[in-house]
Amino acid sequence: MSRPIWSSPWQPGPAAEPSGGADPVTVNITEFTAHRPLDAAKVLVAGVMLRRTWPRTAGAVGMWLWMEAGPLRPRSGSVSLWRDRARLQDFVGRPDHLRIVRAFRDKGDLRSATWTSSESRPDVLWGPVHRILSGLDPWPLGPEVPEEGVAGP
Template sequence: MPHVLWSTQWRPGAAAGAVGPGSEVLVGVTEFVTHRSWSTFSVGAEGIRLRRTWPRTPGAVGMWLWADLSPRMNRSGSITVWTAHEHLLGFVARPDHRRIVRAHRDRGTLRSATWTAPFTSRSAVYDSAWRLVSGAAPWPVAAP
């Protein structure tokens, strides 16, 4: 079976209209690698459910969900764009998000990266984040 990277279309958030070219945004990329391939479906389904309410989150500019369904590794995650770090933290603290993290924390390994960037276009943000997801760029090493 060939290696397949899949991504959803852009889903605008509550602040999508407030961000213009050159605005500073926070880009966040998450990756969850499941220990067992059969856990991948439930993790993905939870992500899709969360994506339905995500656009109402304050400071949310846009998001993509992604999945890597290769025979050796099953991983999925998101690429999110925010107006400020506080808004990302507000999303992470939401009860529905915390419930999902708690339910799946023993089923795999989570890593994430965030950085600020000028918002020149959705495709420019996506391309920079996709470099991490696809393996074209290394994930940042966490500080000790």
Template sequence: MPLHLLRSPWQPGPRTDARGGPAVISVTDFTATTHRQSWSVAPAGLRLRRTWPGAPGAIGLWLWADPARRRSGSVSVWTDEVALKEFVGRAGPPADRPGPQRPRRAALDAPQDQPVRRGRRLGGRAALHHRGDVMTGAPDIVTLDRIAVLETARLVDTATARDWARPTPCAGWDLRRLVAHMTAQHRGFAAAAWGTGADPACWREPEDLGEPSRIHREAVTTLLADFASEGVQERQFVLPELGRTVPGSVAIGFHFIDHVVHAWDVAVSLGVGLELPDRVLEAGLVVARRVPTDSAGRGPGRAFAPALDVPDGSGPLVETLRLLGRTPEEWPQAVGTAREV
């Protein structure tokens, strides 16, 4: 039987800007039992396609169908596997989703008006399995952290060679040093997720600071994959900076609030807007209110400066920043620019 493959136009997602870096390609392949059933699949795919412009981490989507063989599916491209897993969770339970999915790595060097074509073999039946709130779309701490980290990475990726010497709200640190610190934190928390966080070497800032964006992005990719692994919130994380071991859910909360603040640090250093959804800022405020304010844990050499008074009527971002010792009135560019995603 000759192959008559139909395909939709390339539907770009919100991250079509993510060119030149790693990507995850997901291929679905569904074979209907009857022709009547196969025609009911097409409208579902088109409804899914309409949601694409608002799917976090989505680069693009390509729907395909072979009506004669009752087969249909999709080729979707994502910035990372975490974004794919989060979307699969929002799309419904496994029984409702058309076919198995196999994530693949590829380089984002294809033109923006067509899909990435590397690694495009459609064979294979490896299913993607994951449990937990990331798969249901609920804003659990792993999802919240991912959003904050990806926003920070987006901002860092916009920096040019002339930007690295810019001052930041972190006293005594220019942007290059701040990015080195964030890179070290990503590496350290990733190691802690697998039980090796007690090694001080895992938390050291990189000695090579010649390409801060690239080194930071590599650390982000590793961290997000490790935080997305099954059971991570139930593991015990050794955190040498705190001198104690805490459950993964608590440790990821520490990392989350740190990078809500650092996302703002990078944004105001660059003089650009911060793009974090309201739900992330509100969750960050909940965590910030729980951070101890005693002098033993605040000040030079600590994660946060002493807490400052919060003016009446402050929004969640401003309150978070002041509770953690930042002075947003001195760096106004990124305040109040949150958007929903």
């Protein structure tokens, strides 16, 4: 049986549009599965600290932090929306982000998926993302997620 996925409230970024907008967005999911529960707590705190700068991150549409608690292999990560892949790459290369990646490099397993979506409303996107994180839908393997009505061409 799957454990519940908890998420932070949606946090809009500077590129968010009040109505969700009609332009495509880049969606990115990251997942960190810790080898030890203590490391899971530490990476979650690091993510919360990084989230503080989110409202000033160029090209950021919005994000959620998420976690699935478990006694042996807790998981946590983020779901973020970007105006385009270049803005996501800018964020990935930021010194504060790289510091977290390096600090936890050998302390768990990291995976991510990125795709373009014609849908940018958080209330609509969370459903398909939650299905992936819950294991109800397969984790995306290719560069685009073939979800009808969510992924763009």
